[in-house]
Amino acid sequence: MRNGSVVVITLGLLVILAGLIPGCNKGLGPITEPTGFSGVITYKNWQAAQVLELRIVAFEEIPTDSAGLLAVALRALGDPGGVSNLQVALYPPFGLPVATVLKILGNRGNGIADTVDYSFLKEGTWLKERTYKYVIVAWRYGPGVFTDWRPAGVFTSTPGSFEPASVIVRANRLRTDVNISVDFQNLPPLPWRQ
């Protein structure tokens, strides 16, 4: 009887104490992260001569015409404040030399598939805490800085498709899985009818 009770008390206390140890951490708590999203851009069939500039462009609404795509972004060259009103955010932000921009997102390749990590943060850009329905890698393929742009890759939740997926930007949250594939020989369709 005495041995049995000692076993019970010891067993009970050990099990409960074993629970107390991991329980001493506090479980869930506030998250302190930068605001924005990040991911990996995967390139295929890189065409070095034709890639003059690359940017990640996040649209709150899917653009319905060509003017709605990159023209809005490029207009920001002359009207940076206007970008925030046009419900679009760009990374790298304007103000950097084009060569630097290209280096940030695309200075790799030489025709070989490669990857680039990126972090599109609120700080230093016009990214806001809201839902972006169309997030793309935009490609300038010609000298027309206002005209020679098109989507090269689109963020999707269905691998192998070009169906756009939304990215919600929340305060103090960094979404880390916004990965985009770019295949210069299999480009996504334009989001509007030509």
Place this chain on the structure above:
Amino acid sequence: MATIRTVVTILLLASVVAQAFAGGGSITGRVTSLTEGQPEPLIGAIVLIQGSVRGTTTNLKGEYKITDLSPGRYSLMVSMVGYQRSNRPDIVVEEGRDAVANFSLTASPVQIDQVVVTASKRAQSLEEVPVSLSVLDATEIRERNALAIDDALRYIPGVNMTGFQVNIRGSSGYSRGAGSRVLMLLDGIPFISGDTGELSYETIPIGQVDRIEVVKGASSALYGSNALGGVINVITKDIPETPSTNVRLYGGMYNQPTYEQWKWSSKPRYFNGQSVSHSYRVGDLGLALFLSRQFDDGYRQNDYHRRYNFYVKVKEDYAKNSALTLTFGLLYQYGGQYLYWRSLDSALVPPVAQQDDNIKSIRFFTTGQYTTVINEGFALTTRAMWFHNDWGFETRSGIGRAESIADDFRLESEATLIPNDRHTLTIGVDGNADIIGGDVISDRVIGGFAAFGQDEVRLLRPLTLTVGCRYDFSSVGVTAPGGSLNPKVALAYTPFEGTTARASFGRGFRVPSVAEAFLLAGFSDIIARPNADLKPERSSSYEIGVSQRLGEFGTFDIAGFRSDFDNLIEVIPAAEGNVLTVQWRNVAMARIQGVETSLKLGFFEGMLQYNLGYTYVYPEDLTQHDILKYRPRHLFYTTLSGRVGWLHASADFRYISRVDRVDATLGLIVPDAEERTQILVTDFRLGVDFNLGNAPFTATASVNNALQYNYVELMGNIMPPRTYMLVLEARM
């Protein structure tokens, strides 16, 4: 009207037949505790004639009498919580004479020989049950100061809660409060709201609960729809022989949030409650009254509630072996409606648009039960219920006020027949009708009826085979009315005293609730889309298990189980603009398998007790080849309790592993929806018993979630922080 007339006719006929069988001999005696000094009479001990439907309980003097027995030989079983069961074979009853059988029960350190009623719709020893069944008695409920049934369920092995939704061995995920794969019974009759199909825990007055029995695994062969994953039977207290008054007061407060940025109120958040119950008997008539009030400020913003319960039970024993029980229960409650957090950084406040959402409910039920024992081999029970649900919610930023009203009517009649030593038959019929109206679900009337039968065959002395089947016809507003046939087969083998091996197979099904098929309204920025094409869910459950008595010191039980589900209904969320739509669809085939063990140990005549339960579940979505959503894989519950004279103390510890999957799409609406963790909760209690005048009192202080572990059961819903509570209870 014709149905009512038929029932009344049956009842009258049964009474007449009962009278016709009156006569014969009796068994009488006294049940006492086996102690070194003067034997103490045991009040309320259960006395059953084995192999018959007859039984009774002992009175204030520990005495019992079973009358109107045919001449012959009988075996008696006497059982009481805290004592070892006692059997007495070969009691000879002669015409016109009293056979005397006195019992002295030995105190048991741990409760081994409980009498349960849910596994086979009749009273039987827990050791004879061929399925996994857990019992939570009134003492455990009272000591933990559970404020509603769902609070109590959190401590039963194999059971966990996802918000207000109960999950037995992985059967249920989370379906936004619509539908349940677990059937809840109130004194044996289904207690599920007719509109949403959810379990209304707070409507049942927890202060009047005698025990909760939980059957694990598909049980539709006896109970029909919803008994897909198991059955919870809430059994209310019987009316005692002597007048009894109970007054209970509690109060407490929530600790401050762990993090400064979670603090949202400068005032402490309190809760308190009061309840009073009184019961007495005048001759054959017994009456019990219960009244309670619960106020809770809530530890989260707009999560307060005010709750009032009223309950009355009247029981008339007449015609010697017949009894009529009538009950009425009323719930009125209102409070804020907290759906989910603003974000994990503001985990205790709702989104701005939901800060004023509120909900109000008026629910009442009335039940009637007539039981008549026609002879020792034939008992008839008829039950009826009317359950009225009226609830509404108001959103300031959304669709305004919406209300749902549902009236659920049920009627069932069952008979237990024991024609000889080898067979125990249970047969019955039941029917239900739901009348639903309001803004949340369009007006409609639904219903169904069923017939069931079961035979427990004693093949050999230690081997019992149970076979049963039930046919349900449901007119629920799915595309077409339909029927469902659900069989069961079970074996219980007791090779030695204290060892029982069991194996069972059963089919389960669940007709979609009206809310799942026809819900029109939504909460805040979540909008429901109706789906009239929903089909019933089906399941097959298999189980093998062994229970082993460990001398007089405890029991050990282990079971392996598997359930296959087809047509499983899941909520499919989708984003439409700035709102999230949800629709219930038949989407999945699933397989849930696992193992469960439980250990109960007790020493020093029960003064020291230790309980442990562990459940491993592997819940597989065979359609998506993934883990089912909202199912934890590991549940581990343990309790250590001790009592020395007037002082008692106990500690609970619960571990629930992190849920593998949740609805990722809900992340479009619920910020940080994916944030979740394992659950580690430790509770401590310390109590004293004392007397003031002649009245015994108990005072208990408790600290729940003593380590202030922050966790969610449901996405976006932090559970209570450390909570301090004082309870004072007087019994007169």
